[in-house]
Amino acid sequence: MRKEVKVVGAIIVQDEKILCAQRGPGRSLANYWEFPGGKIEQGESPRQALLRELDEELKIKVSVSPSAFDTTVYDYDFARINLTTFVCELETGVPTLTEHVAIKWLPAHSLDQLEWAPADRPAVKKLMHESL
Numbered sequence: 001m002r003k004e005v006k007v008v009g010a011i012i013v014q015d016e017k018i019l020c021a022q023r024g025p026g027r028s029l030a031n032y033w034e035f036p037g038g039k040i041e042q043g044e045s046p047r048q049a050l051l052r053e054l055d056e057e058l059k060i061k062v063s064v065s066p067s068a069f070d071t072t073v074y075d076y077d078f079a080r081i082n083l084t085t086f087v088c089e090l091e092t093g094v095p096t097l098t099e100h101v102a103i104k105w106l107p108a109h110s111l112d113q114l115e116w117a118p119a120d121r122p123a124v125k126k127l128m129h130e131s132l
């Protein structure tokens with residue numbers, strides 16, 4: 001069986017807009033848009049991984065909803081990714097680009113303007129059709 005890589009993504013909401021982050025060149029899924037986050041490391045809970053990644057990548061602290069928004073398993077050619085997203089609220093800090101090349105704050109109904117990583121598309125669709 002193919003090994004599944006567990007990844008968490010943050011749907012950060014502020015003023016009814018959602019933070020979208022663009023991956024940089026030279027890595028998997030270069031230039032696609034995603035929810036900031038990353039791989040869960042051994043011994044971490046999804047929530048801990050999300051807090052660590054957001055601190056490292058965007059220099060922000062967030063509060064994380066107790067339950068997941070969506071989980072999608074997607075088979076890329078390089079790995080099977082199990083992506084779980086959580087709705088989050090920005091608590092402190094201003095999102096700062098360290099790994100991403102751009103961020104955008106978009107209302108849910110405009111999320112399809114961007115080219116999302118394939119694993120994110122079910123969550124994006126759900127965000128566009130449901131209120132949070």
Ligand SMILES: Nc1nc2c([nH]c(=O)n2[C@H]2C[C@H](O)[C@@H](COP(=O)(O)OP(=O)(O)OP(=O)(O)O)O2)c(=O)[nH]1
Pocket residue numbers: 007008009027028029033034035036037038039081083117118119120
């Ligand atoms: N952070 C994040 N990763 C995502 C999303 N959707 C999606 O398919 N992914 C994939 C991209 C990566 O292959 C993996 C997360 O890895 P990562 O962000 O921790 O690390 P990375 O870019 O260094 O990954 P890699 O190049 O080593 O594959 O999950 C998403 O919304 N957020």
